[in-house]
Amino acid sequence: MKSAMKKSYRYIALVLAILMIGALALAGCNKSEPAAGSSAAPAAGSSEAAEEPEVTGPPIKIGLLNETSGAYEQWGKMELQGFFSGLYYATDGTMAIDGRPLEVIVEDTTCDVGVGVQKATKLLEDDKVDILSGTCISSIALAVMDMAAEKGVPYVINCAASDDITGANFNEYTFRTGRNLTMAAEAGLGFLNEDEIEGTTWVVLAPDYAGGRSGGESLGAGVEARGGKVLDYIYPPMDCTDFTSYIQKIKSLNPDYLCAAIVGNNFIVKFPQQLKELGALDNGMQYVTSIADFDFLKTVGEAGIGQIGEALYHYNCWDTPANDALIQIHQELYNGEYPDFWAGESFVGAQAIVLGIQKAGGTDGQAFIKALEGLEFESVKGTYIIRAEDHQALQPMAVGRIISDGNGGATVEAAAIIPLEGMTFPVTAPGRA
Amino acid sequence: MKTKNKLVLALALLAAVLVVPALIGSSYIHSIIITICIYSIFAISYDLLLGYTGIVSFGHTVYFGVAAYVVAFTTVKLHWPFLAAVGMVIVVCVAISFIFSLVTLRTKNVYFSMVTMAIGQLFYVMSTKLYAITGGDDGLPGVKSIFPNKTVFYIAAVLILVCVYLFSKRLVNSPAGRVLQGVKENDARIGMLGYNTFKFKSIVIQISGLLAGLAGILYVNLNGIATPSILNSSMTLQILFMVILGGVGTLHGPVIGAAIMQIASIVLSGFTTRWMLIFGIGFVVVMLFFPKGVAGVFDRFSQPNQLRKE
Amino acid sequence: MSILIQIIIYGLSLGMLYFLLSSGFSLIFGLMGVLNFAHGSMFMWGCYLGYILSLSTGSFLFGIIGAAVCIGVMGLVMEKWLIQPLRGNQLRQILLTFGLIYVLEELAKVIFGTRAYMQFPPEWLSGSAHIFSETVPQYRLFMIFAGVIVFLLMTLLLKKTKLGMIIRAGTDKPRMVQAIGINVARIFSITFALGCALAGLGGAIATPFLGAYPTIDMEQVFNAIAVVIIGGVGSFTGAFYASVILGFISYITSYFVPELSMASTLLAMLVVVMIRPNGLFGGKTSEN
Structure with a gap:
C-alpha cells in the first residue's frame, strides 16, 4: 500500500514537471527579444519619432551580445538600455540609417563563455548580422572577436575592459569605445x-x-x-x-x-x-x-x-549635449530610470556604429573599418577619437x-x-x- | 525491449541526428549539438567512475579544464602543432590520474569526495593565480579549430561520441568491467577474491580521465578560449547534474542528461533570468523521487512484467 | 610584538568565524553522516537575515539571535522533507544538498537582489580597544567572545545534557543507540536544526565584517570542509581547534605570503589528509 502511494507521488511529480517545462518551453520559444520584457527593447517608431521614414533598402542587422541573465545581469541591463538610447539618439529617433531600418537582435550570453560563443555563432553565421556589438565580460569578448574577424564582421565593444582586446589580441575588425583598464x-x-x-x-x-x-x-x-x-x-x-x-x-x-x-x-x-x-x-x-x-x-x-x-x-558628472540627450531618452524609454554606469559607454558605442555606417555609406566591413579609424565625434563625455592604430576610443575621463x-x-x-x-x-x- | 529493436532504434536515432541538422543548416543548432556531444563525452567519462566503479569524485572537471588549457597554451603560446598538443594532454591527464589514484588510497567514501573537491578547487585557484601562463581571469584566447566549419565539426563530434559510448559499453561489459562493478558493490570482498582493486581503480580513473580530457580538447576547439570557469566547482556540479538527471550507471543516461540540460538552459534562459532556480528545484525533485534519472523512468516503462531491481 | 598581537587577535577572530560556520557542519556530519553542502547557503542566509532583522528591529542582538532561530527552523523543515526521506542513501542526500545550493542562492537573489549589503557594527561595539599598544576594533573582540561562548555552551550541551549524551552516543555508535529504542529520527531533526542555527548565527555575526551578498555560500563551504577534515569528523572540540588553526594560517599567509593565501586553506587540508586522514584531533573513522 505504501509503495503504491509512493509510486503515484512519483508519477504526479513527473507529470507536473513535464507540464511546467513544456509551458515554459512554449512560452520561451522563438524569442530573439531580450528577456527583460519589451520595455527593454523599444520598437522603432515610438511616439517621439517625428514621421515614419520611407524604407529604401534592406534592414541593417546589428547583433548585440548581452548579459541578460546570470551573475552580471545588472550590467547587461545597463548596456542594453544605453545601447538602444544611443541608436535612438544617433538616428534622430528614426531607428534607420539612409532609409534602411535598424534591426537589433539581442542574444543572452548568460555570463557563460560557451553560451556567448554559441550566440555569437548564431548572430554571425545564421542571422548574418552586419555589425556585432556587446558583452561586458572580457573572456567572451576575446573569444568572439576572433570569430567576428574570421567572418569579416566588424565588432564594436562597448564595455569589456581587458587591455588585451585592443592590445595583445588585436584584430582589425574589433573596435572598443569603452575605456580600458590602463586608462x-x-x-x-x-x-x-x-x-x-x-x-x-x-x-x-x-x-x-x-x-x-x-x-x-x-x-x-x-x-x-x-x-x-x-x-x-x-x-x-x-x-x-x-x-x-x-x-x-x-x-x-x-x-x-x-x-x-x-x-x-x-x-x-x-x-x-x-x-x-x-x-x-x-x-x-x-x-x-x-x-x-x-x-x-x-x-x-x-x-x-x-x-x-x-x-x-x-x-x-558630465555637462554635454549628448549626456543630456542620454538622460532624457533613457528616461523616456525606460520608465524614468537614470542611465547607470555602462549605459554611458554603450550609448557611445551605438553612436559610433551609426556614424560608421553613415560615413562608410553602407555596411561593408572594410569600408566601416576605414570610416571608424581616426573618427572624431562628440558624445557623452565630450570629444572622442577612435585611435587608428589600435581601435581604442580615446576619451575624457x-x-x-x-x-x-x-x-x-x-x-x-x-x-x-x-x-x-x-x-x-x-x-x-x-x-x- | 529486444536487443535487435534497440539496435534499430539507436541506428535510426543516429541517422536522424547526423542528417537532420545538416539539412537545417543553422550553425547555431550545429554548435548546440556539438556542445551536447562534448558534455555527453564528459558525462560518460564521469559515469564510468560514479555509476560503475562507485568512485564519487568531485574534482573530475580538472581533466576537462586542464586539457583545454594545455591545448590553448601549447598551440597559441608555443605554436605547437595540434597533434603534439593532444600528446601533451594525454601525458598530463595520466599524471593527474596518478594523483587522484593516490588519493583513493588514503581516503574513503565521503572523505574522498571532499578531498577531490578541494583538489578541483585548487586547480581553479591556480588557473586564476598563474596568469602569466593561463591568462588569469580572462582566459587564454586564440585557439583555432581544427575543423573547417561547424557542420564538419558536429558530424565529427557525433561520431566521436558514438565511439566513446561503444568503447565504454565494451569496457563495462568486459571481465575487467565486471570486476569494477564488483568494486562498487563491495571493495573488500573483491580484494579478498584476489583482485588488485587498486590497479583496477587506477585504470578506470585513467581511462575516464583521458575521456574527460578528450571532451576538453573538443571544448576548446569549439570556443577558441580556455577560461577558469571550466575548472570551477560549478562545472563539477553541472556534470554531476547531467549524469544523475539522465541516469547514473547507464552510459546512455549521461547523454540524455547532457541533452536535457543544454536544451533546458537555452529554453529556460529565454523565459526567465532566474532559470537556475528551476534547475535546482528540478534536481531536488529528481533526487527525491527519481533516483534513477530519466533513463530509469523509461526503463520502468519498458519492463512492465519483470521484477524490477532496486 | 605588534605583529604577534595582530596575528593572535585577527587570526582568532577569523577562526571563531570559521568555527561558527563549521561547528554545525561537523555535528551534522558526525551524527547523521549527512554531508550538507548547502551549509554555506545556510550561513549566507544567516548573513541576510541578520542584516534584515537588526535593521528592522534596531537591535543587533535580536538580529543575530533571530537569524539563528530562523535558520534553525529552515534546517528543521529541510531535514524533515528533504533529508529524512533519503535516509540510508548517503550519496543521494549529498547530491540533493547540491541542488539546494542553487535553490537557496537563487532565492536569495530573487528576494534580496544581487547587490551586496554592508552592515556596520552596532553603536556599542563600534569603538576600538587597546591591547598592548595595538588598536583593535571592538567588534573583532566580540567575534572572539561570541565564538568562545558558543563553544562553551555547546560543550555543556554535549557533555552535561541528556540530548548531548544521545548525540555523542549516536556519533560513536549509531546502531547501539537505535537498538536501545531512542527515537533516532527526532534526534536527527533536532541536531540538524541546531547545526543550521549555528551556521545562521555565524552568518549574522559575520555580516558587519563580510557584508551580505549571493556568493558567500560557495566561498565558505570550502572552509567548512577544511575544518572538518583537519579537525576530524564528529569531534566538536576538533572543529574548534581546527577552526582556530585555520584562522591563524589564513592570517599569517595573507600577511607574509599573499600569493598563497587563496590556496592556503586547501593546501592545509590536503596536507592533513596525507599525513593523518582521520584528522588531527581524532574523530570517527570513516565507517558510518
Missing part, C-alpha cells in the same frame, strides 16, 4: 595637480590578476613620474574576503594616499568597510578608488561620502567624488575631468604602434 588606472590620479602629488607617499592596492597588476603598475608609474613616492604595492587575491592583514600593513606604512586600482565587485564593498572598521582612515589618509554603479552607491551610502576616484560614468544626495543616500559629482589630451597610454597591439 581607468591612470585616471585615478586625475584629481590632483602635478604639484599636489610631488612629495606625497602612496600605497597602491589592486587585485592579484593580470589586469590588476598592470593597472596598479601604471598607477604607480604615474605617481612616481609626478614626483610622488610609492611605498608599497599590495595585491590581495581576487576573491579575498578578509583584508585585515593587508590593511594592517597599510596602517603601518601610513601613506598620504591609498589608491585601490581596478577593483572588482568584491573589493569595492568589503574593502572600504574593513578600512573603516580597522580605523585605517582615521589618520587623514585619503582613500582613492573607482566609483561604480548605483548599487555600489546604495551599498556604501553615507559611509562612502568623501571617496574620490575614477568614475566610469555617472550622469551627474572623470574623477568623481561621492557626495550626499540630500536624501540620506549618495551621488557623485565630478571632482576633475581629464581631457582627451591626457590619454597618453601606449599602443600595445602587436605591429601597430
Whole structure:
C-alpha cells in the first residue's frame, strides 16, 4: 500500500514537471527579444519619432551580445538600455540609417563563455548580422572577436575592459569605445595637480590578476613620474574576503594616499568597510578608488561620502549635449530610470556604429573599418577619437567624488575631468604602434 | 525491449541526428549539438567512475579544464602543432590520474569526495593565480579549430561520441568491467577474491580521465578560449547534474542528461533570468523521487512484467 | 610584538568565524553522516537575515539571535522533507544538498537582489580597544567572545545534557543507540536544526565584517570542509581547534605570503589528509 502511494507521488511529480517545462518551453520559444520584457527593447517608431521614414533598402542587422541573465545581469541591463538610447539618439529617433531600418537582435550570453560563443555563432553565421556589438565580460569578448574577424564582421565593444582586446589580441575588425583598464588606472590620479602629488607617499592596492597588476603598475608609474613616492604595492587575491592583514600593513606604512586600482565587485564593498572598521582612515589618509554603479552607491551610502576616484560614468558628472540627450531618452524609454554606469559607454558605442555606417555609406566591413579609424565625434563625455592604430576610443575621463544626495543616500559629482589630451597610454597591439 | 529493436532504434536515432541538422543548416543548432556531444563525452567519462566503479569524485572537471588549457597554451603560446598538443594532454591527464589514484588510497567514501573537491578547487585557484601562463581571469584566447566549419565539426563530434559510448559499453561489459562493478558493490570482498582493486581503480580513473580530457580538447576547439570557469566547482556540479538527471550507471543516461540540460538552459534562459532556480528545484525533485534519472523512468516503462531491481 | 598581537587577535577572530560556520557542519556530519553542502547557503542566509532583522528591529542582538532561530527552523523543515526521506542513501542526500545550493542562492537573489549589503557594527561595539599598544576594533573582540561562548555552551550541551549524551552516543555508535529504542529520527531533526542555527548565527555575526551578498555560500563551504577534515569528523572540540588553526594560517599567509593565501586553506587540508586522514584531533573513522 505504501509503495503504491509512493509510486503515484512519483508519477504526479513527473507529470507536473513535464507540464511546467513544456509551458515554459512554449512560452520561451522563438524569442530573439531580450528577456527583460519589451520595455527593454523599444520598437522603432515610438511616439517621439517625428514621421515614419520611407524604407529604401534592406534592414541593417546589428547583433548585440548581452548579459541578460546570470551573475552580471545588472550590467547587461545597463548596456542594453544605453545601447538602444544611443541608436535612438544617433538616428534622430528614426531607428534607420539612409532609409534602411535598424534591426537589433539581442542574444543572452548568460555570463557563460560557451553560451556567448554559441550566440555569437548564431548572430554571425545564421542571422548574418552586419555589425556585432556587446558583452561586458572580457573572456567572451576575446573569444568572439576572433570569430567576428574570421567572418569579416566588424565588432564594436562597448564595455569589456581587458587591455588585451585592443592590445595583445588585436584584430582589425574589433573596435572598443569603452575605456580600458590602463586608462581607468591612470585616471585615478586625475584629481590632483602635478604639484599636489610631488612629495606625497602612496600605497597602491589592486587585485592579484593580470589586469590588476598592470593597472596598479601604471598607477604607480604615474605617481612616481609626478614626483610622488610609492611605498608599497599590495595585491590581495581576487576573491579575498578578509583584508585585515593587508590593511594592517597599510596602517603601518601610513601613506598620504591609498589608491585601490581596478577593483572588482568584491573589493569595492568589503574593502572600504574593513578600512573603516580597522580605523585605517582615521589618520587623514585619503582613500582613492573607482566609483561604480548605483548599487555600489546604495551599498556604501553615507559611509562612502568623501571617496574620490575614477568614475566610469555617472550622469551627474558630465555637462554635454549628448549626456543630456542620454538622460532624457533613457528616461523616456525606460520608465524614468537614470542611465547607470555602462549605459554611458554603450550609448557611445551605438553612436559610433551609426556614424560608421553613415560615413562608410553602407555596411561593408572594410569600408566601416576605414570610416571608424581616426573618427572624431562628440558624445557623452565630450570629444572622442577612435585611435587608428589600435581601435581604442580615446576619451575624457572623470574623477568623481561621492557626495550626499540630500536624501540620506549618495551621488557623485565630478571632482576633475581629464581631457582627451591626457590619454597618453601606449599602443600595445602587436605591429601597430 | 529486444536487443535487435534497440539496435534499430539507436541506428535510426543516429541517422536522424547526423542528417537532420545538416539539412537545417543553422550553425547555431550545429554548435548546440556539438556542445551536447562534448558534455555527453564528459558525462560518460564521469559515469564510468560514479555509476560503475562507485568512485564519487568531485574534482573530475580538472581533466576537462586542464586539457583545454594545455591545448590553448601549447598551440597559441608555443605554436605547437595540434597533434603534439593532444600528446601533451594525454601525458598530463595520466599524471593527474596518478594523483587522484593516490588519493583513493588514503581516503574513503565521503572523505574522498571532499578531498577531490578541494583538489578541483585548487586547480581553479591556480588557473586564476598563474596568469602569466593561463591568462588569469580572462582566459587564454586564440585557439583555432581544427575543423573547417561547424557542420564538419558536429558530424565529427557525433561520431566521436558514438565511439566513446561503444568503447565504454565494451569496457563495462568486459571481465575487467565486471570486476569494477564488483568494486562498487563491495571493495573488500573483491580484494579478498584476489583482485588488485587498486590497479583496477587506477585504470578506470585513467581511462575516464583521458575521456574527460578528450571532451576538453573538443571544448576548446569549439570556443577558441580556455577560461577558469571550466575548472570551477560549478562545472563539477553541472556534470554531476547531467549524469544523475539522465541516469547514473547507464552510459546512455549521461547523454540524455547532457541533452536535457543544454536544451533546458537555452529554453529556460529565454523565459526567465532566474532559470537556475528551476534547475535546482528540478534536481531536488529528481533526487527525491527519481533516483534513477530519466533513463530509469523509461526503463520502468519498458519492463512492465519483470521484477524490477532496486 | 605588534605583529604577534595582530596575528593572535585577527587570526582568532577569523577562526571563531570559521568555527561558527563549521561547528554545525561537523555535528551534522558526525551524527547523521549527512554531508550538507548547502551549509554555506545556510550561513549566507544567516548573513541576510541578520542584516534584515537588526535593521528592522534596531537591535543587533535580536538580529543575530533571530537569524539563528530562523535558520534553525529552515534546517528543521529541510531535514524533515528533504533529508529524512533519503535516509540510508548517503550519496543521494549529498547530491540533493547540491541542488539546494542553487535553490537557496537563487532565492536569495530573487528576494534580496544581487547587490551586496554592508552592515556596520552596532553603536556599542563600534569603538576600538587597546591591547598592548595595538588598536583593535571592538567588534573583532566580540567575534572572539561570541565564538568562545558558543563553544562553551555547546560543550555543556554535549557533555552535561541528556540530548548531548544521545548525540555523542549516536556519533560513536549509531546502531547501539537505535537498538536501545531512542527515537533516532527526532534526534536527527533536532541536531540538524541546531547545526543550521549555528551556521545562521555565524552568518549574522559575520555580516558587519563580510557584508551580505549571493556568493558567500560557495566561498565558505570550502572552509567548512577544511575544518572538518583537519579537525576530524564528529569531534566538536576538533572543529574548534581546527577552526582556530585555520584562522591563524589564513592570517599569517595573507600577511607574509599573499600569493598563497587563496590556496592556503586547501593546501592545509590536503596536507592533513596525507599525513593523518582521520584528522588531527581524532574523530570517527570513516565507517558510518
